[in-house]
Amino acid sequence: MSAPYYAVIFTSLRTAGDQGYALAAERMLTLVQEQPGFLGVESARGEDGLGITVSYWSCEAAILAWKQHPEHSAIRERGRSTWYAHCHTRVCNVERDYAFQRQT
Amino acid sequence: MSAPYYAVIFTSLRTAGDQGYALAAERMLTLVQEQPGFLGVESARGEDGLGITVSYWSCEAAILAWKQHPEHSAIRERGRSTWYAHCHTRVCNVERDYAFQRQT
Numbered sequence: 001m002s003a004p005y006y007a008v009i010f011t012s013l014r015t016a017g018d019q020g021y022a023l024a025a026e027r028m029l030t031l032v033q034e035q036p037g038f039l040g041v042e043s044a045r046g047e048d049g050l051g052i053t054v055s056y057w058s059c060e061a062a063i064l065a066w067k068q069h070p071e072h073s074a075i076r077e078r079g080r081s082t083w084y085a086h087c088h089t090r091v092c093n094v095e096r097d098y099a100f101q102r103q104t
Numbered sequence: 105m106s107a108p109y110y111a112v113i114f115t116s117l118r119t120a121g122d123q124g125y126a127l128a129a130e131r132m133l134t135l136v137q138e139q140p141g142f143l144g145v146e147s148a149r150g151e152d153g154l155g156i157t158v159s160y161w162s163c164e165a166a167i168l169a170w171k172q173h174p175e176h177s178a179i180r181e182r183g184r185s186t187w188y189a190h191c192h193t194r195v196c197n198v199e200r201d202y203a204f205q206r207q208t
Contacts (some may be wrong), residue, residue, distance in 0.1 A: 003194075004188070007113060007194065007196055009111060009113065009158055009196075009198075011146050011158070015206075042115050042154065042156060043148055043150070043154075043156075044148040044150040044154050044155055044156045045148055045150055046147070046148040046149055046150070050146065050147075052146060052147075052148045052156040053147060054113055054115070054156060054158075064189060065132075066184070069136050080204055080206075084204065085206050086203070086204060086205045086206060087202070087203075087204045088200050088203045088204070089201070089202045089203075090107075090200070090201050090202075091198070091199050091200040091201075092110065092111055092193050092196035092197060092198045092199060093196060093197045093199055094113075095195050095196060095197055095198045096194070096195040097155070097192070097193070097194050097195075098192070098193045098194075099190070099191075099192045099193075100121075100184055100188065100190060100191050100192070101189075101190045102184075102188070102189050102190060
């Protein structure tokens with residue numbers, strides 16, 4: 001990835017219990033990787049229940065297409081009805097990008 | 105926060121052991137909140153060791169000033185010498201912002 005490209009920052013706080021979440025998350029991870037313009041994804045959830053997932057995209061059109069994907073849309077509804085106490089989506093243009101890798 | 109504003113996405117993989125990390129992270133969290141243009145920060149580290157911290161800023165000048173803060177610069181060097189196997193910093197313009205909050 002070299003800037004400029006796009007990032008979608010998704011932060012969420014889970015409700016209690018799995019309620020089908022783990023299976024759905026795994027399915028979404030498979031599906032997103034098949035989408036045109038998808039560059040990568042990173043995800044972490046801490047012990048306090050706050051999760052941050054950042055997906056990377058080549059352009060805004062690719063983000064919109066993924067948003068409108070029927071299976072993703074259906075899952076998003078379950079997120080709001082069941083899995084998330086709150087969630088926040090931010091669509092960003094990545095302007096600069098610096099990496100550090102330890103020499104081994 | 106209402107778009108547009110800036111986000112800095114910092115992803116990292118920790119080396120083994122604390123080596124002063126927790127104390128330094130706590131100090132940086134205190135210090136960043138005193139910086140002009142700072143809007144907020146969210147952080148999560150998963151069991152696999154991948155951490156994602158996203159800080160939010162009013163403008164690019166505020167991000168640059170924080171980058172150049174002497175104490176932050178010194179800590180960043182320790183990150184590279186000691187705490188991180190790899191890390192990645194992305195400076196982003198947040199163009200759109202959607203929130204969902206469960207009604208209780």
